[in-house]
Amino acid sequence: MVVRALRDEGVKYIYGYPGGALLHVYDAIFQQDEVQHILVRHEQAATHMADAYARATGKAGVALVTSGPGATNAVTGIATAYMDSIPMVVITGQVMSHLVGEDAFQETDMMGISRPIVKHNFSVSHAEEIPTVIKKAFHIAQTGRPGPVVVDIPKDMTTPTERFEYEYPKSVKLRSYNPISRGHSGQIKKATDLLLAARRPVIYAGGGVIMGEASNELTELAKLLNYPVTCTLMGLGAYPGTDRQSLGMLGMHGSYEANMAMHHSDLILCVGARFDDRVTNGVDKFCPTAKIIHIDIDPASISKTVKADIPIVGPAQGVLTEMLELVAGSKKHPDESALKAWWEQIDEWRARHGGRYSTDDSELMKPQQVIEMLSKVTNGDAYVCSDVGQHQMFAAQYYKFNKPNRWINSGGLGTMGFGLPAAMGVKLNFPDADVACVTGEGSIQMNIQELSTCKQYDLPVKIINLNNQSLGMVRQWQDMNYESRHSHSYMKSLPDFIKLAEAYGHVGMKVEKYEDLEAAMREAFALKDRLVFMDIYVDPFEHVYPMQVARGSMRDMWLNKTERT
Amino acid sequence: MRHIISVLLENEPGALSRVVGLFSQRNYNIESLTVAPTDDATLSRLTVTTIGDDRVIEQITKHLNKLIDVVKVVDLTEGDHIERELMMIKLKASGATRAEIKRTADIFRGQIIDVTPTTYTVQLIGASDKLDAFISALGATSIMEVVRSGVSGIARGEKTLSL
Ligand SMILES: Cc1ncc(C[n+]2csc(CCOP(=O)(O)OP(=O)(O)O)c2C)c(N)n1
Ligand SMILES: [Mg+2]
Numbered sequence: 120m121v122v123r124a125l126r127d128e129g130v131k132y133i134y135g136y137p138g139g140a141l142l143h144v145y146d147a148i149f150q151q152d153e154v155q156h157i158l159v160r161h162e163q164a165a166t167h168m169a170d171a172y173a174r175a176t177g178k179a180g181v182a183l184v185t186s187g188p189g190a191t192n193a194v195t196g197i198a199t200a201y202m203d204s205i206p207m208v209v210i211t212g213q214v215m216s217h218l219v220g221e222d223a224f225q226e227t228d229m230m231g232i233s234r235p236i237v238k239h240n241f242s243v244s245h246a247e248e249i250p251t252v253i254k255k256a257f258h259i260a261q262t263g264r265p266g267p268v269v270v271d272i273p274k275d276m277t278t279p280t281e282r283f284e285y286e287y288p289k290s291v292k293l294r295s296y297n298p299i300s301r302g303h304s305g306q307i308k309k310a311t312d313l314l315l316a317a318r319r320p321v322i323y324a325g326g327g328v329i330m331g332e333a334s335n336e337l338t339e340l341a342k343l344l345n346y347p348v349t350c351t352l353m354g355l356g357a358y359p360g361t362d363r364q365s366l367g368m369l370g371m372h373g374s375y376e377a378n379m380a381m382h383h384s385d386l387i388l389c390v391g392a393r394f395d396d397r398v399t400n401g402v403d404k405f406c407p408t409a410k411i412i413h414i415d416i417d418p419a420s421i422s423k424t425v426k427a428d429i430p431i432v433g434p435a436q437g438v439l440t441e442m443l444e445l446v447a448g449s450k451k452h453p454d455e456s457a458l459k460a461w462w463e464q465i466d467e468w469r470a471r472h473g474g475r476y477s478t479d480d481s482e483l484m485k486p487q488q489v490i491e492m493l494s495k496v497t498n499g500d501a502y503v504c505s506d507v508g509q510h511q512m513f514a515a516q517y518y519k520f521n522k523p524n525r526w527i528n529s530g531g532l533g534t535m536g537f538g539l540p541a542a543m544g545v546k547l548n549f550p551d552a553d554v555a556c557v558t559g560e561g562s563i564q565m566n567i568q569e570l571s572t573c574k575q576y577d578l579p580v581k582i583i584n585l586n587n588q589s590l591g592m593v594r595q596w597q598d599m600n601y602e603s604r605h606s607h608s609y610m611k612s613l614p615d616f617i618k619l620a621e622a623y624g625h626v627g628m629k630v631e632k633y634e635d636l637e638a639a640m641r642e643a644f645a646l647k648d649r650l651v652f653m654d655i656y657v658d659p660f661e662h663v664y665p666m667q668v669a670r671g672s673m674r675d676m677w678l679n680k681t682e683r684t
Numbered sequence: 685m686r687h688i689i690s691v692l693l694e695n696e697p698g699a700l701s702r703v704v705g706l707f708s709q710r711n712y713n714i715e716s717l718t719v720a721p722t723d724d725a726t727l728s729r730l731t732v733t734t735i736g737d738d739r740v741i742e743q744i745t746k747h748l749n750k751l752i753d754v755v756k757v758v759d760l761t762e763g764d765h766i767e768r769e770l771m772m773i774k775l776k777a778s779g780a781t782r783a784e785i786k787r788t789a790d791i792f793r794g795q796i797i798d799v800t801p802t803t804y805t806v807q808l809i810g811a812s813d814k815l816d817a818f819i820s821a822l823g824a825t826s827i828m829e830v831v832r833s834g835v836s837g838i839a840r841g842e843k844t845l846s847l
Contacts, residue, residue, distance in 0.1 A: 230698055235709045239752040242698070259752060294847070295694060295755040419746035422739070 120246065120285055121210065121277060122147040124253040126154050127287035130181050132172070132547060133157070134165035138185025139225060140212025143277035157547065157576055159540070160568040162189050166196020167537050167566075168544030170205050170267075171504060174527045175545045177332060179206035179260040186212040186274075187225030191232065195534060197267050198236040202531025203353060204330060206265035208256045209233075213273040216244070229271045238266030246276045247283040254288045263298030264417040265330055299416065302433025302441065310388075310412045310429045311445040317386035318457035319408075319464075320346045323369065326353030326530070327391015327415060331435035334358065334523040337390060340443050344453055347465055349377040351392050353530045356520035361499065366465070367474070370398040371667045372512045375472035375676065375684075378665065380465055381406055382674035389413045391435045394425040395531075404672035414438050472665065472678055474516060483658040484633045486510060486585045490517035493555060493583060496640045501553035502527060502545045504580075506538035506562030509591035512663040514557045536565030542580040543573060553644060554580045560613055561590045570623035573650050581643050582652045584616060587659040595662045599677075620652035630655045686715070687741050688767055688837045690845050691730040691748055692756040695721055699753040703730060706751065712736065712744050716769075716812075716834035724847070727755065733812075733835045756845055764840040770807065770833040771815045772797070776826045777804040785826065792818045803828065 121144050125133060134157045137145045148156050159165045162184045169180025184193045190211040200207045214223040230242050239259050241252045249272070256268040314320065328337050334357045341348045341364055348358040349369040358365055367374035369381055381387065387409045392398070394413075399405045402424055413420075413427035414435055421430040431438055476487045490513050493501070499519045505511045505528040520526050527545060529537040542556035556563075563584055573580065593608040617627030626649045630639045636655070643651040668675040668683065677683045693699050700719055707714050715733040722729050734744060741759065748757045760767070777785050782804070789796060789806045792814065798805035808818055812835055819830070839845070 231701070234698075234702060234705050240698075293752065296752050417750070419743065419750055423743060426739075 120249045120283070121253070121272065122151060122154055123285060124250045124287055125181060126151070128253065128257055130154055133181045133183050134159055134168040134544070135183030136162050136165060136185065136189055138187075138189050138212060140186035140214060140274045141183065143274065143279055144183070144212070146279065156183070157572070159572050161566065162192035163196050163536065164540035164543070164566050164569045164572065166193045166207070166209060167199065167540035168547070169207050169209070170196060170200045171527050171541035171544035172548050173200070173205045173207055174541075175502060175524050175548065177206075177330060177524070179208050179257055179265075180544065182207065182209045184209065184211055185225070186214055186229070187227050190227055190229045194232060194236070197233055197269065199529050199532045199534045199537060200267040201236045201238070203326060203529065204265050205267065206260040207267040208253070208260055209267060209269045211269060211271050213242070213271045215275045216273040217275075219273065229269060233269045236267070237269050240269040240271065242271045243273065243276045246278075246281060249276065250285060250287045251291065254291045255293065258291050258293075259296065263296075264420075299432050300434065300437070302414065302431045302438035304441070306429060306431045307438060307441045308445065310431060311442050311449070312451070313386060313410060313412060313429060314344070314388060314442070315446065315449060315451045315453055318454055319383060319385045319461045320344070320453075321366075321380050321384040321387050322346050322348040323351070323381065323387050323389045323392055324348060324354040324357040325351040325390065325392025327435050328354055328357035329523045331391055331416065333390070333435035333439050336436055336439035336443060340439055340446065343443065343446055345458060346388075347380055347462075349373070349381065351395070351398060351530075352515055352528070354392060355515060355526040356523040359521040360519035361521055368515055369673075371400070372516065372663050372665065374474060374516070375665050375678065376465055376468040378667065378673045378676060379468045381409075382672055383464070384409045387411050390439065391415060393420045393423065396424070399425060400667045400673050400675070401670040406673060476664070477679070481658045481660065484631070484636065484656065486513045486587070486657040486661055487517050488633055489583065489585060489636065489655055489657060490514050490557070492636050492640055493557070494518045496637070496644055497553050497555065501525065501555050502542070502549065504528070504538050504542035504545060504554065504556050506556070506558040507533045507535045507592075508559045508562055509587070509595065509661070509663050510557050510559045510585040513585070535562040538562060539566050539569050539580070539582065542582075543569060543578045546578045546580045547576065556580055556582045558582060558584050559591060560584060560586045560588065560610060560616070567619070570620065570625060570650070574624045577648070579646070579648050579650045582650070584652065584654050585657050586613075586616075586654055587657050587661070588613060589659050591659070591661075592663075598662065616652055616654040620650070625650040625652055627652045627654065685737070686733060686735050686761070688760040688765065688835055689732050689734065689745065689748070690758050690760055690837060691732070691754055692722070692845060692847070693719070693728045693730050694753040694755060695726050695728045696753055699728070700730070702751050702753055703732075703748065706747055707732075707734075710743070710747065712740065716832070718834040718836050727847075729845075731834070731836050755847065758839070758845050760837045760839060763843065765837050766840060767811050767835050767837040768809055769812050769815055769835045770809050771818075772805060772807050772831050773819070773827065774803055774805045774829040775822065776802065776828055778802050781826055785822070788818070788821050792821070794818065
């Protein structure tokens with residue numbers, strides 16, 4: 120019933136790992152070929168694959184893991200999806216119902232463990248309700264503010280000899296769950312008036328624009344008004360990164376111009392973002408002159424950390440469409456001379472820093488150069504799946520995303536080990552696309568066993584390992600706050616990644632000089648049907664800049680190792 | 685400020701733990717908590733008293749509403765309402781204090797519901813501050829055990845919390 124329900128939900132791939140509690144389900148998987156199962160090497164990877172599929176398509180991915188250790192191995196992946204509001208259905212096996220609570224072999228209370236990191240969870244207590252529960256799980260995961268849903272199924276609920284009437288419901292209704300389907304017109308009208316009266320506006324776009332499929336509407340509105348746009352780490356691609364109106368990312372490692380513009384603005388239109396501490400810096404000093412319009416599907420995100428002057432609860436796409444109509448039909452227009460002066464100011468900020476980094480202080484290649492090359496070689500069109508660390512920030516800063524759903528990273532939880540399984544999940548579903556995993560020698564080793572899965576299922580992703588021989592992000596903080604006492608941020612005895620890749624049946628390439636980078640990278644991407652592990656040696660002493668000064672305002676930043684605003 | 689928040693909850697296993705989990709996870713305070721099924725067997729009613737400024741209370745009600753098992757939420761303190769709590773208190777009652785306790789219980793309209801030669805158990809119903817007042821009127825010496833139900837509340841007038 121589980122497998123049939125997944126098929127009827129239109130699921131093509133599930134990612135999983137078998138075990139005792141799931142043997143009935145795996146037997147059912149064996150006997151059909153509509154729902155294809157991908158066998159990972161660690162359950163964490165299954166959840167990240169499902170999660171990345173969702174990030175690239177907006178549809179819930181499905182992971183299947185057994186009880187006990189299988190379920191606990193999936194916890195990191197569930198929390199990763201939860202923090203970034205990613206739709207996902209995780210089916211966990213459970214011991215037989217009559218053994219639940221008895222500390223049976225491979226029993227863990229997955230309902231309890233997962234409760235704080237899921238949008239909802241279900242425990243199946245009658246086999247005949249499986250189709251309805253699975254339908255509800257998808258419904259909850261994919262509507263409103265998306266999120267992961269866990270379905271815990273005791274083994275005896277899947278006993279094949281016990282047969283039930285099967286019907287997969289076309290839709291479900293829950294009396295206690297009614298996600299908001301449109302924004303309040305009065306609020307939208309008020310917001311539009313404020314928007315048109317702004318003199319120093321900034322549009323601040325988050326992951327909600329991507330998941331809410333509203334990038335077209337956002338782009339159109341920004342164009343119509345000629346207002347600057349900055350995107351959060353999760354929102355990159357919501358607005359074309361190469362466009363003149365794009366200020367790049369904002370926040371802790373945001374661009375100088377984005378953070379300066381935010382700080383000095385008189386109006387912030389926030390769409391699908393949540394004023395996270397990595398964006399606002401010290402909230403008490405946050406954007407002192409700005410009025411705030413906040414559009415979000417989740418009322419609890421509004422006025423959580425920063426008070427909104429005009430809150431609008433609703434789906435980004437619908438609300439922006441209404442705003443667009445109002446702006447287009449309005450007799451009022453933004454003050455042209457004010458806007459001109461604002462753009463001049465922004466261009467001045469751009470000229471001051473504009474994402475420059477120095478290449479003179481070291482013989483070694485700079486990580487930024489590698490990302491810029493990646494952007495060039497793939498025309499800014501690749502799916503870039505990132506791990507966590509300095510390399511992630513460099514990728515966010517220097518890869519110019521022109522399309523939504525192309526930048527796939529663990530923003531909220533910051534999960535090292537996310538990158539490779541994520542790239543695999545994307546490549547499987549988009550076999551013709553260029554898929555890069557930007558990683559570091561620390562992160563890649565957290566799920567490196569998946570190179571084996573890549574071989575089994577032919578997943579020719581390109582691994583761009585920015586090898587700085589250190590846990591660079593940790594080291595940067597130690598440099599800045601602990602007088603360079605590098606406590607355990609240096610990795611001794613790194614493996615020979617080239618041999619390692621080859622041992623798994625893939626291609627390895629080592630790059631040490633910038634002169635060789637472009638040719639090597641082009642060669643790697645030309646090898647369409649091979650996984651290439653590019654081990655690229657970069658300057659271990661490089662820091663990510665700008666970097667906001669802790670607890671300051673948005674404009675308080677280090678611009679390089681010696682200069683601050 | 686102290687708020688009394690009433691919640692209609694699906695009467696499902698695990699529903700209560702989601703509510704309690706929310707409070708501990710987000711560091712919200714719980715002064716008291718009561719929960720029992722309603723006339724509709726599929727629904728429970730839960731009352732929680734909590735302390736927080738407007739921003740915190742707003743977050744609490746929003747997050748409660750987000751829980752899938754939560755059907756409705758109302759902050760009773762926003763309007764006219766009645767609150768009641770039940771207390772049973774066991775007291776050392778011998779010699780002169782015996783009559784004194786009886787008098788105090790009468791003043792507070794408490795009932796003596798269990799008697800032994802050396803103890804009284806008094807039942808008292810009222811708003812929480814009335815129960816507090818009774819305790820301080822007794823003075824600490826004679827108290828052996830206190831059990832309080834936690835607050836239940838209901839809005840005055842036509843307003844109801846129902847489906
Ligand atoms: C699972 C996990 N453990 C620890 C951390 C803390 N952490 C954040 S970045 C980082 C270093 C990452 O090193 P590497 O992958 O080599 O990337 P680099 O910063 O050197 O580019 C660490 C340890 C984390 N984010 N995730
Ligand atoms: Mg590193």
